[in-house]
């Protein structure tokens with residue numbers, strides 16, 4: 001028997017007999033690993049664990065922690081769902097059943113309607129089938145045989161899918177009585193699926209085409225342990241309470257209007273003020289790091305984006321151009337600020353002594369998204385980036401990168417995102433010709449990013465082949481208070497735009513040189529950031545940021561004037577204060593304002609008015625006692641200063 005060499009992700013190489021499977025390799029390493037491993041990635045392709053390996057290969061064994069491992073787990077669960085449905089609903093037909101980011105679904109055409117009330121019975125059936133440890137049997141079939149199989153079943157959906165496939169590429173997977181057209185990969189058998197929850201039922205057009213039949217989509221999720229499912233369901237409950245769309249309404253921060261247009265958020269007074277505070281906060285730190293604010297228009301000539309390359313890449317999926325009535329000019333809604341900033345760089349000669357130049361703009365951009373993809377503030381058609389472009393010399397790259405990281409870290413600290421990781425995206429070392437810019441510059445930029453991340457003590461994941469064609473980048477992922485991950489800030493090196501816009505500076509040698517561009521947006525966009533912040537804090541913003549810091553509650557109408565006086569005094573010393581003069585019992589007023597997440601409630605009555613004091617109640621803590629108005633003001637100011645130091 002011949003031997004083959006298997007290369008592991010850590011670079012280690014081991015020899016095995018040809019024909020060994022990934023599962024057997026896992027067993028040879030440790031029984032525990034063999035138990036935990038869910039799928040394999042062989043030469044970069046996710047595959048089943050029980051496929052014989054007959055050539056030298058790279059091998060990654062995917063566990064639950066790996067996206068590919070989870071994917072195989074959930075994909076197998078969707079087959080299990082289909083098998084359960086086939087047993088419970090004879091004559092049911094199947095569309096597609098993929099794994100998704102969180103769980104899986106199957107689209108079905110059922111002779112009998114399926115509603116959410118039916119889900120527990122289906123779940124039970126799935127659990128029963130999972131326990132019987134059904135193997136996922138893979139077979140390669142000819143197109144003719146595939147057509148025969150599904151014609152016999154009368155499943156026109158699968159037949160349509162087979163129609164689009166080439167002969168020789170078709171595989172079936174069978175678990176128990178259910179055979180599916182599928183590419184895989186899956187688990188070896190169903191026994192690892194220990195906890196299942198079917199979450200919802202929705203309508204979905206076959207192939208996403210509204211002219212075709214509406215199928216029933218059943219969503220579910222599954223886990224290798226019951227406790228993991230319990231945790232997930234608790235998280236979902238909490239996420240519902242924190243949904244930024246719900247909180248945004250309750251706290252009167254933003255709104256949408258169909259008359260204005262889908263995906264175009266409008267900021268209400270409290271939301272606008274909050275956004276201004278966030279912008280002011282960022283402006284202040286950026287000024288400290290030498291950024292200069294610029295302002296550019298919301299549209300630009302189509303040619304601008306042809307020059308930048310954005311039109312070639314995104315033009316077909318953008319808003320259509322706007323034309324002028326007489327001159328025949330064509331404009332596009334601005335999808336990115338960079339081309340405008342390149343033009344600003346170009347407006348006068350630059351010398352090596354002028355660099356780095358840092359242009360910042362809270363720039364509104366517009367990008368077309370399909371209406372079905374829109375979601376609150378996280379998927380919109382118009383948004384404002386906290387954008388900046390840095391034009392630097394190659395020898396300045398490291399220092400500038402470190403400064404940008406400092407800004408991001410300061411933001412995370414101030415806004416209490418304490419759990420985050422950074423992903424460094426580098427070139428694919430085997431495909432260097434795919435990328436624009438010299439080898440030497442890339443090496444310099446990549447080592448600068450890695451060094452900057454290390455110098456700043458970031459927890460990083462390095463991904464080869466994930467860089468854009470025009471430069472390497474660093475992305476920040478934050479984990480929110482209930483464990484969900486969000487991608488926030490990004491820092492991106494760019495060799496492409498300086499080339500396309502022919503940007504130069506005069507060097508010490510009196511010769512023209514190309515600057516390197518860095519794009520960076522620590523928040524990403526104001527809209528998305530506020531959404532993440534709402535869901536992270538559950539609407540309990542830090543004191544410096546929160547729309548209303550204090551509400552004065554007179555215990556009866558008699559004290560409305562005094563309440564007004566207190567509010568005026570505090571507002572004059574820049575403590576955002578409102579009064580609640582509704583004709584309600586004081587208990588009710590306290591409850592209502594606590595629900596609005598107001599940090600301080602100031603209760604005033606006879607005694608308070610006589611002594612010129614307020615009785616302070618702190619959100620989540622209760623009574624703090626009485627104090628003079630000025631003392632309360634000083635106390636809040638001190639807390640705010642501590643938050644943003």
Ligand SMILES: [Zn+2]
Pocket residue numbers: 075076079173180182183184185186
């Ligand atoms: Zn499958």
Ligand SMILES: [Zn+2]
Pocket residue numbers: 336337338389519520
């Ligand atoms: Zn940019």
